[in-house]
Amino acid sequence: MAHKKKNKELTEEERAPYVKDQKFYEELLEATVSLANKLQACGAETYRVEDAITRIINAYGVVKTDTFVIPSCIMASLEPDDGPVVTKIRRLKEGGTMLDGIEKYSALCRRICAEKPDIPVFRRWLRETEASVCVYGPVVYYLSAFLIGLGFGIFFGGTWLEAAAAGLCCTATGASLKFMGKLHANAFFTSFVCSFILAFLANALTAVGLCKNADIATIGALMLLVPGFLFTNSLRDVIYGDTMSGINRLVQVLIIAVALVIGTSAAVSLARHIFPEIVTGLIPIDHPLWLQCAAGLIGTLGFGFMFNMHGRGIPLALLGSVISWLVCSLCMRAGLGEATCYLIAAAASSFYAEIMARIRKFPATSYLLCALVPLIPGAGIYYTMDFLRRGMTAEAYAKGMATASIAGAMAIGVLLISTAFRMWGVWKKNRTGKK
Secondary structure, eight states: OOOOOOOOTTHHHHHGGGOHHHHHHHHHHHHHHHHHHHHHHOOOHHHHHHHHHHHHHHHTTOOOOOEEEETTEEEEEETTTTOOOOEEEEEEEOOEEEEEHHHHHHHHHHHHOOOOOHHHHHHHHHHHHHHHHOOOOHHHHHHHHHHHHHHHHHHHOOHHHHHHHHHHHHHHHHHHHHHHHHHTTHHHHHHHHHHHHHHHHHHHHTTTTSSSSSHHHHHHHHHHHHHHHHHHHHHHHHHHHHHHHHHHHHHHHHHHHHHHHHHHHHHHHHHHHOTTTTTOOOOOOOOOOHHHHHHHHHHHHHHHHHOOSSSTTTTHHHHHHHHHHHHHHHHTTTTHHHHHHHHHHHHHHHHHHHHHHHHHOOHHHHHHHHHGGGSHHHHHHHHHHHHTTTTTTTHHHHHHHHHHHHHHHHHHHHHHHHHHHHEEEEEEEHHHOOO
């Protein structure tokens, strides 16, 4: 949705030093949109991208600015007091989740708002920040994929053998993702191919005796492809009022989910036709809580590396994953409903992320994503797909609705806390301004 922000605290005298010619305003908006585009490419939330544009433009004395952001496009305009409206549009062609980039570009935004450099300096700082964003190499990438499968193989009730098999399947899936990315394949085809490979490989490893429970190996590896973050963010956008952005993300989720259903179902059907000796329907192991938390931490570490998280904040981000699952498990043992447990756990995760963000002066996104990893309903998504494959429509509907309610509860839990902190920030700012 469009947002119009007016900073009425700026007086005419305060705006005087920033009154420039038309070329200055065009260059200012161009540089600002370029910075916002970098933030968006790193996976920043819609409101963060819009807020970055508004804050920078206001910092240079322009109080009239409009922004409209959806996941693939940025539209921004400013209206100086002494000139016509200036508008810029920038389309995002490729993006992902780059936590180090979100942190560094957000820090650059704060620096620009504080120092208000000339436009050439603004652009130089942007180039320097872009060059400083760290990206892990292939070794760490494949190690992170293996850790995701290994951790969640244990987390979802497998033995160490199933966990190792899930790690191998996840590594193969990571290689497939890289290959498909080089070919610029669309999200549907990429998800279909990768899910087919991991599911078939998990069943093949079971057939040769390297693991006993193909379902657990598949679920552990499938965590790499499940659009849990995308679904949660789509609901957050809708609830925040960014309806177009939320619907855009939700359509992406549905496309990926359909591809995963088709790819996994086709692979499982083919594998169990080729290997009829595979035993199905094995009950997962109920691991002790400490082992579940440790396994979730290992899987979260893999996601942290996959999302290019760097710096001394990694242990603190991993601690959030332990807190979230510990809270969720304790709520379940207290007899609360499943959706309620996930709502409380997501709220606790969001609270932890907001506190850490204010202590370390970093965006809450890094801490929040890591804290939410163990809560992603990967098993629910897999069993929904398995029921559909076997023609059990009623069971698939029930499991699908339960999984969707978990994701929705997580989004609401995050929303409640993040909204409370944003309202507190506005109240604090207004109170400081009155003084």
